[in-house]
Amino acid sequence: MISLHFEKISMYPRHEEPCMMAVPFAKGAVSDTTRVSVLDGNVAVPTQTRVTAKWPNGSVKWLLLHFLADLPANSGKAFALSTDRVTAVPAKPVVIEPVNGTFVIRTGAIEAELTAPGGMGLFQSLKRTGFVPTHDVVGPSLRDASEQEYDCEISAEGWRVIEAGPVRCAVEARGKHRGRAKESHWLDFVVRVYAYAGKPWLMIDYQIVNKEPESEQVIHAAQLHVRSAQHIVTSDQLRLGISRAGADRRMKSGSAGERLSCTFTAEVLEKEFIEDQAETFAGTFWADLSDEKQGGITVTLFQALQNCPKSLDVTGEEITVGIIPAGHPITMLQGMAKTHRLFLHVHDGDETLEEVNVRSLQFQLADHPVLESAAFERAGIIESIPGDQTIDWVERGFYRMADGRTKTYGMLYWGDAPDKDYTAQGRGGGDWVWVNNEYDLPHAMMHLYARTGKRRFYDYLMRAAEHWKDVDILHYSPNPLRHQGQVMHSAKHVTGEVKICHEWVEGLLDYYHLTGEASALEAAIGIGDNVRRLLATPRYRGEGGISARESGWALRSLGALYTETHDEKWLQSADQIVDHFEAWKKKYGAWLAPAAGHVVYRSGFMICIAVNSLMRYYRIRPEERIKQMIVDAMEDYVEHCYVKETGMFYYKELPSTQHLHSNPICLESLSYAYEFTGDLKYLEAGRVTFEEAIRFAQGSGKTREISGEALIFWGDSPKKFAQYYYPIFYYYRTILKAEEETGRLQQEFFAGGRRK
Structure with missing residues (x-):
């Protein structure tokens, strides 16, 4: 049995609430997924399973579960996961059936007939089961600078079924937007529709993708319309709601002939009181159009405030959803994408204002089960520290680094932040330089979330990964050395270079395991393919011609992709890097990088990146030469880069750059050297760096500023947590183990702070 727990969120009870979780398993632990069930007490609840990763022997490594949970009002609740109970199915399963060249989704509460291949919009009809449609969902559509309208046109391939139920159904279609006035097409799209057993609502992810040949495209509006059906003409009840934390509940009702509207922009939000960690929750934004006898429909924009500008306008005839509001154009550079999430709730005519609002809030802050950390440890996903051995000031430092990052509101910025130093x-030519998930923030958050079970760390991971796979990756470029690549930190996100030292994949793979969204896996594989194309260029062929940092990060990504897919092509490219490291060391006696045309020098920071990546390769292929390279590199690093009288390392070997360097990435490398040799000198050399990195972690920032379409809440650069967390953690864990084994480190390392 594996324990899972829901924390207290809603003050209302939820019956058979759709929930999602991902569970990792140790090699060989689970092979038969038909016997995996979530248990409420001793009762198996309806559960749907899907394998997202396997071990080399074919057993399950990651299992995605969708299940229906009864959750109490104003209280948490414990569940368990069994791997020895026949999986239960819902009383009213969601089904998808082929009809007239397309599909119909039936949840038991609503029916959605999807648009056929070559058709415009998403739905031919959407209605409550047993009723006629009350409203038509039209679009989405785009508008350009010339006021030309473009409707989304489903491609000839039509819809692809991703999940067929019985708890959740998911389908996907692709296409381009077709002009109404002339036979032209503009901007690609990908749309996914999700439906749930017994539930009267759908979730929609609508991704706009710029694969146009020009350098940029300006979208002057993107809209979805919900219109009263012809037999109703005018709905008698229109409602609009903005519900924020605390007592801020600006909900309005109107009647035929009236209009309700609201637009969120960075300028509006700058003046609002915001105290939530907004990756988790910042309120809701919805509009509703209904007829007392026939029923109605509510549209909720997910995280509308964070993804501003957004707007809603409702009259007796229609709801206009401003995915990109008219009057607030958005510039998308070539290769960019952006996903917009909406919820459509089809309900009967007596749904109250409060009931509409509560359901919308539930969409925004869904119930999320948390696994016991031991499950991640048993599966080898994380290394844990027993609760009775943790050190309170170290744990505080981790929390402050995670929470104290700079964060940004804005459609193309949410999930990322600018870096003041860059x-x-x-580096931005006068514009803000965006971090672009440098050092893989989602992967660091994944480890912290798995260790602690704190919901907000999960949400930090989600938002950063969603931004990354949309905005920071080139979904299209005519240059094969840029196509599919992750762009390094730069102005406007994608104006920078694509280099193998700034391409990561592990956080995207984490996101894929946690959500089942194949777009994240595809993005990670695309990045890997880009790395392989770059490695084939002359730049990466000569010993010492590049820094250890560049090929070190590439080695880490290639190893992660091999572990995920078991495809030997990733190891073939990784082998090239490892052989390069070996030849490089033989040529110079150490990993020395070129500088100023006449010097080769040590860059300790970059050497440690290479060591940390080599260790991951060693775990795949435990060869003696890899172990020796790691030990030799760290012996050389301590001998030449450690400034003994300060207890710290310098930045680079050149006299012009020999200032002290407090970057703790070396702590992970020193830990590996200790594990291979048992020599405490490696851990002792990292003591001051460890202590300073933790003690100087800052809390959440208080200042905010507007920059163009972005509202920035200042704190530390996001790259700091992404880069610092795991090396500090691994060293922290290693010194605790070393103390237990030797008893020699306690006085030095723990005098500055008490144990829990």
């Missing part, structure tokens, strides 16, 4: 260095 900007001050002039």
Whole structure:
């Protein structure tokens, strides 16, 4: 049995609430997924399973579960996961059936007939089961600078079934937007529709993708319309709601002939009180159009405030959903994408204002089960520290680093943040330089979430990964050395270079396991393919011609992709890097990088990146030469880069760059050297760096500023947590183990802070 727990959220009870979770398993633990069930007490609840990763022997490594949970009002609740109970199915399963060249989704509460291949919009009809449609869902559509309208046109391939139920159904279609006035097409799209057993609502992810040949495209509006059906003409009840934390509940009702509207922009939000960790929750934004006798429909924009600008306008005839509001154009550079999430709730005519609002809030802050951390440890996903051995000031430092990052509201910025230092260095040419998930923030958050079970760390991971796979990756480029690549930190996200030292994949793979969204896996594989194309260029062929940092990060990504897919092509490219490291060391006696045309020097930070990536390769292929390379590199690093009288390492070997460097990435490398040799000198050399990294972690920032379409809440650069967390954690864990084994480190390492 595996324990899972829901924390207290809603003050209302939820019956058979759709929930999602991902569970990792140790090699060989689970092979038969038909005997996996979520248990409420001793009762198996309806559960749907899907394998997202396997071990080399074919057993399940990651299992995605959708299940229906009865959750109490104003209280948490414990469940369990059994791997020895026949999986239960819902009383009213969601089904998808082929009809007239397309599909119909039936949840038991609603029916959605999807648009046929070559058709416009998403739905031919959407209605309550047993009723006629009360409203038509039209679009989405785009508008350009010339006021030309473009409707989304489903491609000839039509819809692809991703999940067929019985708890959740998911389908996907692709296409381009077709002009109404002339036979032209503009901007690609991908749309996914999700439906749930017994439930009267759908979730829609609508991704706009810029694969146009020009350098940028300006979208002057993107809209979805919900219109009263012809037999109703005018709905007698229109409602609009903005519900925020605390007592801020600006809900309005109107009647035929009236209009309700609201637009969120960065300028509006700058003046609002915001105290939530907004990756988790910032309120809701919805509009409703209904007829007392026939029923109605509510549209909720997911995280509308964070993804501003957004708007809603409702009259007796229609709801206009401003995915990109008219009057607030958005510029998308070539290769960019952006996903917009909406919820459509089809209900009967007596749904109250409060009931509509509560359901909308539930969409925004869904119930999320948390696994016991031991499950991640048993599966080898994380290394844990027993609760009775943790050190309170170290744990506080982790929390402050995770929470104290700079965060940004704005459609193309949410999930990312600018870096003040990079900007001050002039790297953006006067514009803010965006971090672009440098050092893989989602993967660091995944480890912290798995260790602690704190919901907000999960949400930090989700938002950063969603931004990354949309905005920071080139979904299209005519240059094969940029196509599919992750762009390094730059102005406007995608104006920078694509280099193998700034391409990561592990956080995207984490996101894929946690959600089942194949777009994240596809993005990770695309990045890997880009790395392989770059490795084939002359730049990466000569010993010492590049820094250890560049090929070190590439090695880490290639190893992660091999572990995920078991495809040997990733290891073939990784082998090239490892052989390169070996030849490089033989040529210079150490990993030395070129500088100023006449010097080769040690860059400790970059050497440690290479060591940390080599260790991941060693876990795949435990060869003696890899172990020796790691030990030799760290012996050389401590001998030449450690400034003994300060207890710290310098930045680079050149006299012009020999200032002290407090970056803790070396702590992970020193830990590996200790594990291979048992020599405490490696851990002792990292003590001051460890202590300073934790003690100087800052809390959440208080200042905010508007920059164009972005509202920035200042804190530390996001790259700091992404880069610092795991090396500090691994060293922390290693010194605790070393103390237990030797008894020699306690006085030095723990005098500055008490144990829990």
